[in-house]
Amino acid sequence: MPGDGLPAAHFAKKYQVLRIGGAMPVDEAGILEIFVGNPESIWAVKTKTKTVTPPGLRFGDASKPTGSAVGFLDLPGAIRQRIYNHELTVEHPVYLFQDFGPRVEAFAPDKPKWWIALLYTNRQISSEAKAVLYGNNNFHLMDKPQKHGTLLQSFLDCIGASNANSLSRLCISLPVTEKAEDPHTVTIRQDSLNSLALVHDQCTGLKTLEMQLCRENFRLLAEARGGDAQLVREALLRIDAQLKAISSVKKVVVRLYIKNLPSLIIDAMRGLAWAVLDG
Numbered sequence: 001m002p003g004d005g006l007p008a009a010h011f012a013k014k015y016q017v018l019r020i021g022g023a024m025p026v027d028e029a030g031i032l033e034i035f036v037g038n039p040e041s042i043w044a045v046k047t048k049t050k051t052v053t054p055p056g057l058r059f060g061d062a063s064k065p066t067g068s069a070v071g072f073l074d075l076p077g078a079i080r081q082r083i084y085n086h087e088l089t090v091e092h093p094v095y096l097f098q099d100f101g102p103r104v105e106a107f108a109p110d111k112p113k114w115w116i117a118l119l120y121t122n123r124q125i126s127s128e129a130k131a132v133l134y135g136n137n138n139f140h141l142m143d144k145p146q147k148h149g150t151l152l153q154s155f156l157d158c159i160g161a162s163n164a165n166s167l168s169r170l171c172i173s174l175p176v177t178e179k180a181e182d183p184h185t186v187t188i189r190q191d192s193l194n195s196l197a198l199v200h201d202q203c204t205g206l207k208t209l210e211m212q213l214c215r216e217n218f219r220l221l222a223e224a225r226g227g228d229a230q231l232v233r234e235a236l237l238r239i240d241a242q243l244k245a246i247s248s249v250k251k252v253v254v255r256l257y258i259k260n261l262p263s264l265i266i267d268a269m270r271g272l273a274w275a276v277l278d279g
Contacts, residue, residue, distance in 0.1 A: 073124060080125075084132040087118060093140040093171065096155055098147070104154050108137075134159065134166035135205070145173040145216055149195045156202050164202045171210035172199070174254060175242065177235035186235045188242065200246045209249045212279065214257035229264050236265075240272045255279040 072080070095107045108115070118129040139155075141148045152172060156164045175192035179185070199206065243252055254269055257279040269276050 072121075080128060081132070084118065084129050085136060087112065088115070088129060088133045089136040090115075093138040095140050095142045096151060097142040098151055098154065102154050104151065104158050130163055131166050134163045135168050138169040138171065138208075138210070139167065140171040140210070141173065141212075145176075145212070145214065146191070148173040149191045149198075152195055152198055156198060161202065165204045167203050167206055169208040169210070170199065170203060170206055171212060171253075171255065174211040174213045175239050177238060179231070184231070186231055186238065188238055193242070196242050196246070203246075204248055206246065206248050208251040208253065209243065209246065210253040210255055212255050212257060213261075214279075232265055233268055236268050236272060240274075251275065253277060 075083075090108050090110050092109045097105050097107070099105060116129075116133065119126050119133070121129075141151050141155075143151050172195055173192070175196060176189040177186045177192075178189055180187045199209065243249060252272075252274045254274050254276050255278070256276065266276050
């Protein structure tokens, strides 16, 4: 079903979330550190500071939830938000690709063992968790650049409109520009325009758009020389005009996968207020 979570649902099985049967400890940063176990275990909490028991609640043995145990949804919304942030935000990008057919796969190098188990609990927790999962992480398209349009469409279809609108960081291929019939002008290739239209229409909460530049998807820039300075500027200005139409985007990043890229290109990108980084 669209919107059920990350495409590679095999990241986590559906785990039963049991109630917290003990007091609610908070660490020095005020964050509850939880670990989702199997159906025989509970939500465990690790802390270095004293436990904090909400007034008016009675707790029993943490390993034996009682009738007065505190359910996860009984926690204040701010505490749940901190738990989601702690459990669902990963340091490295979430890499998206397609091996065979339309299925979208996802790989996150530093994900916790039960990373997205929270998405398979109940409707409210799943909804709250998805907003954090898609809003806090950086999603990178990793297939060949010419397949990025199809991959992007499949990914957005898979996660659904609500989750697509929650995306805040996305990395796609740098739009491809080519020389037009007039050798002194350039145009943006139609498949690149289609991808930008998808981002514009479906990723309404996007704040940072990253773009990959490699020789395979941008020969005009990769092979540019001093005499091509005007064409380079025109190509980048055309791309920049398309990016400015995505009003939610506040930061543009270009990741370079080409060695010894001419300085005139890097300078032109920085002149547009784009951040330029090695891939």
